[in-house]
Amino acid sequence: MLLATYRRPVDPFSGRLALPGVLLLRGERLQKAGQRALRKIGVTRGQVRGSGQLVTFDEPNRDPRGPTLSVTLWAVVDDSAQARHAKWMALDEVGRLAFDHNRIVERLIPRLGGLLWRDTDITRALTGETFTAGDAVALHTSLLGEEPDRGNLNRTLASLPGLTRTSQTVVRGPGRPSAVWSWAKTA
Amino acid sequence: MLLATYRRPVDPFSGRLALPGVLLLRGERLQKAGQRALRKIGVTRGQVRGSGQLVTFDEPNRDPRGPTLSVTLWAVVDDSAQARHAKWMALDEVGRLAFDHNRIVERLIPRLGGLLWRDTDITRALTGETFTAGDAVALHTSLLGEEPDRGNLNRTLASLPGLTRTSQTVVRGPGRPSAVWSWAKTA
DNA sequence: ACAATAGTGTCTTTAAGACATTATGCG
DNA sequence: CGCATAATGTCTTAAAGACACTATTGT
Numbered sequence: 001m002l003l004a005t006y007r008r009p010v011d012p013f014s015g016r017l018a019l020p021g022v023l024l025l026r027g028e029r030l031q032k033a034g035q036r037a038l039r040k041i042g043v044t045r046g047q048v049r050g051s052g053q054l055v056t057f058d059e060p061n062r063d064p065r066g067p068t069l070s071v072t073l074w075a076v077v078d079d080s081a082q083a084r085h086a087k088w089m090a091l092d093e094v095g096r097l098a099f100d101h102n103r104i105v106e107r108l109i110p111r112l113g114g115l116l117w118r119d120t121d122i123t124r125a126l127t128g129e130t131f132t133a134g135d136a137v138a139l140h141t142s143l144l145g146e147e148p149d150r151g152n153l154n155r156t157l158a159s160l161p162g163l164t165r166t167s168q169t170v171v172r173g174p175g176r177p178s179a180v181w182s183w184a185k186t187a
Numbered sequence: 188m189l190l191a192t193y194r195r196p197v198d199p200f201s202g203r204l205a206l207p208g209v210l211l212l213r214g215e216r217l218q219k220a221g222q223r224a225l226r227k228i229g230v231t232r233g234q235v236r237g238s239g240q241l242v243t244f245d246e247p248n249r250d251p252r253g254p255t256l257s258v259t260l261w262a263v264v265d266d267s268a269q270a271r272h273a274k275w276m277a278l279d280e281v282g283r284l285a286f287d288h289n290r291i292v293e294r295l296i297p298r299l300g301g302l303l304w305r306d307t308d309i310t311r312a313l314t315g316e317t318f319t320a321g322d323a324v325a326l327h328t329s330l331l332g333e334e335p336d337r338g339n340l341n342r343t344l345a346s347l348p349g350l351t352r353t354s355q356t357v358v359r360g361p362g363r364p365s366a367v368w369s370w371a372k373t374a
Numbered sequence: 375a376c377a378a379t380a381g382t383g384t385c386t387t388t389a390a391g392a393c394a395t396t397a398t399g400c401g
Numbered sequence: 402c403g404c405a406t407a408a409t410g411t412c413t414t415a416a417a418g419a420c421a422c423t424a425t426t427g428t
């Protein structure tokens with residue numbers, strides 16, 4: 001799983017990496033503002049596969065321009081969206097971000113980790129339509145922090161509604177090829 | 188468990204029952220604002236036994252004065268705080284509240300229900316320092332919506348760290364007296 | 375005695391976790 | 402072959418749920 005950041009073109013924190021964010025317009029819905037933030041990194045509405053609200057941060061000194069609240073939202077987007085204005089990075093490669101954005105990431109990870117393999121929609125958004133068992137292990141590891149037992153993870157995958165194992169396998173270097181899992185098409 | 192509401196003295200929704208809320212001051216921390224809201228119904232800081240943040244609501248028409256965000260917080264307070272400026276009501280007796288406050292209550296209940304018997308601090312805040320098995324059944328029923336199996340609930344209670352059954356019993360009408368459970372004193 | 379409420383004990387199911395064994399690719 | 406990675410199967414444990422049975426009160 002990759003995290004989207006972008007390099008801020010203006011002050012404050014000009015030139016630094018940050019999570020995409022916008023100032024809320026008067027009367028604007030949070031979801032709309034979230035879409036504006038995504039558009040800044042080149043993601044359109046149709047590429048969003050799942051989203052939700054995290055907590056609202058209130059640290060008064062988080063923005064040098066003055067006290068602000070920050071209502072944090074998250075979204076999982078298509079792979080096809082990855083070639084645009086964002087810098088995508090693995091969770092363990094995230095350096096120091098602008099504002100208090102590292103704190104936001106710290107809160108996001110366990111939230112998604114708690115939903116992985118439990119909430120079907122979120123899980124599907126995170127895995128993509130097809131994925132290998134190795135992908136699943138990597139996803140689990142990056143969100144939960146430790147490597148799962150592959151046998152137990154296979155059992156978990158097999159029990160997820162809408163997810164089935166295909167007959168395909170994928171070879172990526174030495175070792176037994178990985179099975180490919182695929183989500184059922186949505187009606 | 189009882190929910191605290193108060194009758195609004197001013198417009199909008201003057202005379203109607205509402206959850207206690209305040210407008211956030213510039214640069215004020217959310218927790219401080221929450222304390223101001225509690226003070227409106229006569230609850231002081233020392234009476235708060237547990238608290239947390241819910242979601243942030245953004246419905247632009249929720250306040251006739253104009254578009255606002257509402258960052259919702261919850262707090263569990265001492266029984267001793269109940270005789271003040273608030274109107275305390277059971278969850279199933281809550282009528283129509285001002286603004287979109289019914290929506291807030293709807294979101295709060297499952298949140299607390301998910302924490303009941305799992306998060307020790309919250310559970311302790313909700314039960315109070317001592318309580319009967321009947322109280323536990325009532326609490327479970329009001330938060331989770333259906334009556335628990337008393338045997339299984341007893342087993343759950345017995346496994347909670349810091350909670351022990353006393354030798355006391357309490358009689359409240361016909362039927363076998365209820366056992367009294369008590370939390371260990373905090374160090 | 376009987377109704378009402380509470381507590382005890384047992385059985386089943388399910389989910390998780392641990393781990394040994396087997397399978398299939400690469401060099 | 403030896404190494405690396407993946408899949409299968411088994412065993413154990415913990416948590417939940419269902420439910421029969423016993424216990425203690427008021428009327």
